[in-house]
Structure formats: structure tokens, C-alpha cells
Amino acid sequence: MSETHDLLPIGWDLDVPDGVRATLLDLGIACNEAALALNQAHLLYRWSVHGCEAAEAAEAYGEVSNHRRQYARQWFDCTISYVDQLTAVYTATAATFAGYAARLGATLAARGRLPAELPDPAPIRPSHVLGEPDTHVPLVQLRPAGTGGGPIVTHNAELVAQHERVMEMVDVAVESHPIHVYDDPARVADRPAESVGLSVDLADALHGYAAACVWGIGLATRTGVAGTGAGAGVAGRRPVENHDQLTG
Numbered sequence: 001m002s003e004t005h006d007l008l009p010i011g012w013d014l015d016v017p018d019g020v021r022a023t024l025l026d027l028g029i030a031c032n033e034a035a036l037a038l039n040q041a042h043l044l045y046r047w048s049v050h051g052c053e054a055a056e057a058a059e060a061y062g063e064v065s066n067h068r069r070q071y072a073r074q075w076f077d078c079t080i081s082y083v084d085q086l087t088a089v090y091t092a093t094a095a096t097f098a099g100y101a102a103r104l105g106a107t108l109a110a111r112g113r114l115p116a117e118l119p120d121p122a123p124i125r126p127s128h129v130l131g132e133p134d135t136h137v138p139l140v141q142l143r144p145a146g147t148g149g150g151p152i153v154t155h156n157a158e159l160v161a162q163h164e165r166v167m168e169m170v171d172v173a174v175e176s177h178p179i180h181v182y183d184d185p186a187r188v189a190d191r192p193a194e195s196v197g198l199s200v201d202l203a204d205a206l207h208g209y210a211a212a213c214v215w216g217i218g219l220a221t222r223t224g225v226a227g228t229g230a231g232a233g234v235a236g237r238r239p240v241e242n243h244d245q246l247t248g
Contacts, residue, residue, distance in 0.1 A: 002035035005211035015221040027097040031207045034090040045079040085185040087198040091126045094206035098137045099124040101213035105140030126182035133170045139163045162209040169205040
């Protein structure tokens with residue numbers, strides 16, 4: 001199951017321009033909602049599998065199940081398509097989020113501050129990430145400030161791990177499918193049931209890395225806290241919440 005991730009910590013006193021703050025929250029919420037929608041789609045898929053099995057069992061015991069079996073099979077086909085399409089949507093959303101968050105982190109690392117204005121990010125196609133991952137989702141590391149930068153150092157290590165996972169999932173995706181397969185959800189509709197479905201691992205990795213960059217931006221721009229601020233570092237991911245925690 002895909003995980004949701006913490007958003008930009010707006011409860012902190014952050015030196016982040018309003019436009020950048022709004023965009024990071026917008027992308028973070030979009031990715032969390034995509035992850036939850038995909039989890040729901042997988043639940044529907046498993047339900048449809050149960051429907052097919054129940055119809056087959058009924059037929060084996062001599063029950064009339066022609067309509068049940070036909071319905072279950074059509075439902076099953078629909079859920080396969082739904083899962084694949086939402087996987088593509090989630091991957092595309094996570095690619096844009098990761099690209100924007102990494103670009104902000106790199107800017108913060110280079111300049112020691114975020115720009116006053118930064119245009120809304122143009123959508124980044126997953127194929128662009130798969131073709132040039134280091135260009136679109138580079139590793140971000142910032143320098144801790146002073147002697148109180150322990151959280152930044154720890155977060156940098158976490159960000160390295162998250163970025164390595166992105167690179168690993170890029171390699172797997174490139175070997176598994178044409179790199180453009182995630183770009184257009186309509187193209188993955190009506191996949192034959194016996195074929196290999198799209199993996200959500202790339203989307204999960206991109207989402208986790210984006211969230212790590214965002215939390216790092218929060219640590220690096222938090223004002224009035226020793227070891228943070230303009231010279232601090234960006235990296236890492238915060239503990240995630242699952243669907244039950246969000247809804248329960």
C-alpha cells in the first residue's frame with residue numbers, strides 16, 4: 001500500500017515565500033490524495049478477484065452463476081484498468097512534486113535562501129525523470145549552520161537514502177516498461193489481465209523523496225532555532241501516516 005507523507009510544517013515560523021509555501025502544500029496534498037486513491041483502487045481490485053472466485057465456486061457446486069460470472073469478470077477488467085491509470089496519475093504527480101522540491105532544495109543549498117518568487121512548476125513527465133533522473137531529481141544536501149545542526153546532518157543522511165531509492169526504482173522501471181508508459185493514463189487503460197501491470201514503486205519513491213526535500217526545507221528555513229536557518233541543510237523524510245490513521 002502506498003503511504004502518505006507529512007506536509008510542509010506550516011506551524012513552524014518558516015522563512016518561505018507565500019507562493020512557494022502554497023505550491024509545496026498543493027503538491028503535497030495532491031500526492032497524498034493520489035496515494036490514498038490508489039490504495040482504494042487496489043481494494044476494489046481485490047474485491048473483484050473475490051467476486052470472480054465466488055462465481056467460479058458457485059458454478060462448481062452446480063449453482064446458476066452465468067450472470068454473476070460475467071459481471072465479476074467485467075468488474076475485474078475495470079479494476080485492472082483503474083489501478084493502472086491511477087498508478088500513472090500518481091507517478092506523474094509525484095514526478096512533478098519531486099522535481100519542484102528538489103529544485104527548491106538545490107536553490108537553498110546554493111544561495112542560502114529561497115527566491116522571493118518562483119513560478120509554479122510545469123508538469124514533469126515521468127519519462128523525463130526516467131530519461132534524466134539526475135537532472136530532474138538531483139540529490140539535495142545543505143550545510144548545517146553552527147554547532148546545532150545535528151537534525152540537519154541526520155536529515156541529510158535520510159535524504160541520501162531516499163534519493164538512492166529513487167535511482168533504484170528508476171533503473172527497475174526503465175528495464176520493465178517503455179519510459180513513456182506512465183506519461184498518459186489513457187494509454188494504460190484496458191490492459192490484458194495476463195500482462196504485467198504498472199509498478200507503484202517509482203511513484204512511492206518519488207513521493208518519499210519529495211516529502212524529504214520539503215521537510216528539509218522546513219528545517220533549513222525555520223527561524224529562531226539554533227542550527228537552522230539560511231545556512232542549514234535540506235534532506236530527509238518524516239514519519240508517514242497510513243490511511244487508517246488519516247481516517248480513523
